[in-house]
Ligand SMILES: [Fe+2]
């Protein structure tokens with residue numbers, strides 16, 4: 546096992562690894578656009594030109610490559626190594642607003658299609674939740690949910706920050722996008738991990754299941770002591786499409802998971818479909834959100 550970890554990490558951080566092996570997408574939003582293509586808004590038929598050009602074959606191939614790398618490298622040992630590396634929270638101390646500003650430096654100015662930066666996506670999500678009269682911690686969850694993407698700014702490859710998440714330590718479901726790429730993953734042929742339950746037991750509960758590493762789990766671990774349980778479920782599992790959209794991992798869920806996944810499902814349309822052409826006025830909204838942040842969170846958090 547130790548040798549495996551070494552080989553995995555060694556291959557991941559090989560200095561000769563091309564940048565395209567780390568960051569095949571021209572921007573993180575390409576992954577989210579691909580989700581929109583898979584799960585289009587059932588209620589709104591947007592004019593084709595309001596979204597990016599989904600027939601762009603270059604973008605299609607970079608998204609494919611992104612998933613190939615994600616599925617190849619997200620092994621049980623890889624996730625364990627990332628937990629060791631990041632869950633000691635020794636990278637940076639930031640207020641939430643510092644982190645939002647920091648995350649916003651992810652905007653890729655070379656991509657002419659990007660009209661909304663990261664802060665605007667978060668504010669649009671939270672404002673849509675607020676408009677529907679939901680509790681204030683739900684609004685705050687909308688504002689915070691993608692903050693874990695600061696992992697990219699710590700030098701992490703895109704496929705270890707974004708992408709659909711899924712359990713590791715048991716067989717990969719065919720309901721996960723591009724399931725064929727899992728054959729390159731060493732766990733695919735490891736008999737400890739390649740059965741329906743793998744190292745887990747039936748209905749053991751997601752609390753006991755290790756998920757592929759990315760911005761969801763990282764932010765959950767940062768905020769786990771501060772927000773109500775439904776908020777934590779929304780943050781931790783919002784990219785777990787194979788379950789909240791496809792129901793592929795019922796066999797690992799317990800009653801509590803089933804109860805709280807109602808919130809994950811409620812959150813998902815706000816995340817996917819709240820993009821509006823008019824950008825929110827972050828300056829005007831800031832005092833309201835400063836108040837909300839200070840109601841639930843300490844002044845500074847460790848990342
Ligand atoms: Fe996200």
Ligand SMILES: [Fe+2]
Pocket residue numbers: 666690691816
């Ligand atoms: Fe999001």
